[in-house]
Amino acid sequence: MDQRPRLADVAARVGVSPASVSLVLRGAPGPSAETRERVLAAAAELGYRADRAASLLARRRRHLLGVMLDVRNPFHAELVEELHVAAGAEGYEVVLSTLTRDRDEDRATETLLDFRCEALVLLGPDSPASFLDGLAEQVPCVVVGRRAEDAQVDVVRSADDVGVGAALHHLIGLGHRRIAFVDGGSGAVTAVRRRGYRRAMRDAGLPAQVIPGDHTEEGGVRAGRALAAAADRPTAVVASNDRLAVGVMDAFLRAGIDVPGEISVVGYDDSTLARLAHIDLTSVNQDAPAQASSAVSLAVSRLDKGRSGRTEIVLVPRLVVRGSTAAPRNDR
Numbered sequence: 001m002d003q004r005p006r007l008a009d010v011a012a013r014v015g016v017s018p019a020s021v022s023l024v025l026r027g028a029p030g031p032s033a034e035t036r037e038r039v040l041a042a043a044a045e046l047g048y049r050a051d052r053a054a055s056l057l058a059r060r061r062r063h064l065l066g067v068m069l070d071v072r073n074p075f076h077a078e079l080v081e082e083l084h085v086a087a088g089a090e091g092y093e094v095v096l097s098t099l100t101r102d103r104d105e106d107r108a109t110e111t112l113l114d115f116r117c118e119a120l121v122l123l124g125p126d127s128p129a130s131f132l133d134g135l136a137e138q139v140p141c142v143v144v145g146r147r148a149e150d151a152q153v154d155v156v157r158s159a160d161d162v163g164v165g166a167a168l169h170h171l172i173g174l175g176h177r178r179i180a181f182v183d184g185g186s187g188a189v190t191a192v193r194r195r196g197y198r199r200a201m202r203d204a205g206l207p208a209q210v211i212p213g214d215h216t217e218e219g220g221v222r223a224g225r226a227l228a229a230a231a232d233r234p235t236a237v238v239a240s241n242d243r244l245a246v247g248v249m250d251a252f253l254r255a256g257i258d259v260p261g262e263i264s265v266v267g268y269d270d271s272t273l274a275r276l277a278h279i280d281l282t283s284v285n286q287d288a289p290a291q292a293s294s295a296v297s298l299a300v301s302r303l304d305k306g307r308s309g310r311t312e313i314v315l316v317p318r319l320v321v322r323g324s325t326a327a328p329r330n331d332r
Contacts, residue, residue, distance in 0.1 A: 005046040013042040063092045065299055066112030066139075068105065069123045071098040072216070074242070075269040075288070076123045079144065082292030083121065090300045092118075109135055119299040122153075126187045140302040142295045145286075146188040154298040155312040156291050160189065160268075161196030163284035163317035167238050167266045168200035170282070170319055174327045176236040176264065177206055182223045182248060184215040184240030193240050193268065209234060213244050220247020227263075228255040235263060235328040242267035242274050242283055249279065249324070260326035270320050280323035287315055 007025075011018040016035060023030045024039040031039070042048075065087050069076040080096065087094050095115050097108040105127045112120055113135075120135060124145040132151035135141050141153040148155050164181075171179050181197040184190035194210065201208045211226060213219040220239060227233055228251060239245035245267030252259055259265050267274055270285035294313045301307040 005048040007048070009046055010039060010042050010048050013046065014038045062116050062118050064095050064115060064117045065092050065296065066095045066097060066109075066115065066117030066120045067123065068097050068099065068108045068112065068120065068125065071100055072243075073124070074271040074273055075286070078271065078288045079123055079292055082289045083296060085289075086293045086296035090296060090304075092296070092300070105131070113138060118303055121295050121299060124187070124189055140299055142298045144291055144295050147192065152310055154295075154302075154310060156294045156298065156315070157312075158286040158291070158315050158317045160192040160317070161199065163268060163286070163319070164193050164196035164238065165200045166317070166319040167268070167282075167284055168197065168204070170321065171236045171238070171264060171266065171325065172204055172206070174236075174264070174325065176234075176328050178209075178232070178234040179206065179236045179238060180209040180211055180227060180234040182211045182213045182220060182237060182239040182244050184213055184244060185219075187215070190215065190240050197238060211237075213240060215241050215244060217243050217247040217250070220244035220249075221251045222247075224248035224251025225255070228252060228257055233263065236266070236325070237263060238266045238268075240268055242269045242271045242281060245281055245283070245324075246273050246279060249281070260324055262329065264325040264328075266319075266325060274320070274322070282322045282325040283320055284317050285320050286317050290315055 007018050007021055011021045020031050020035060021039050024036050067080060067083055069080055084094050095112060095117055097111040099105060099108055105125055109120060119140040121142045121144060125143060129148060129150035132141060132143065132148055132153050136152045142156060143153050144156045146157055168179065183194055198208050211223045213223045220243065224247060237248055239248055245265050249259055249265055252263060257263060267281045267283040270283040273279060274281035274283040298311055
């Protein structure tokens, strides 16, 4: 088997020093435009690919941002895509470590530390402040999607209570008075959204009805079945995330309950699920690009600029109205 082309081979082909080739391939200033063209052409002809790991080690920097995400969460997938874009613009690569049924946050973050990531971006962690502080003592950490006042980590989050309030304002404006909330379980994110629902209903002088759920489609199906069988069914439902909302809608469809003709449904996250034509879900958009850009900016400002103070960035979400909400029927 032929030996993999080396940086020295490219330099020999062009007749310049390996250092000049390195500058061209890193996009650094110095070499002339003509030299750059010749180096890039020679690299392409030889099939040269830089050994990124060796290059990073040589510079004594890894330039790796570790990202922990829930593989089952479609909104996390969108965030990861945006994180790749934002990190690349800053000269960083992204390493992913996922949460699954049998892989918890401790194991997921340990993997990122094993890869010697320079900073961690944690998407929607449920771990307590003590756990987050332990991580922050090792590397800079940015928590995305939840409050973390008691931990020495940076935070980027959406004002979830405001987002839920916007959903309630929309439904109440349509004329709904019996509005249920399908809960997402015991996590920190769910708690804020639940409080936002209760406060908005209290401010409107309306009775609250919280249905148990768990941020999965299956949890939404169970909640939807319970609502479908209720004697005094609400005219609208706000779900703690889009996965729950889709499960609720599935249960209603199977029970012959029309959405939005008989009951309106609102989700949270404005994920790819919400935008599918056959779902067409009204949902709260959290601005994934802005969250990702802010998270990367916070991590890089610690790593490259020496920032040390804790920072929290709170973004204002917006409601995206689609076909799953309408005014309640007069006979309801």
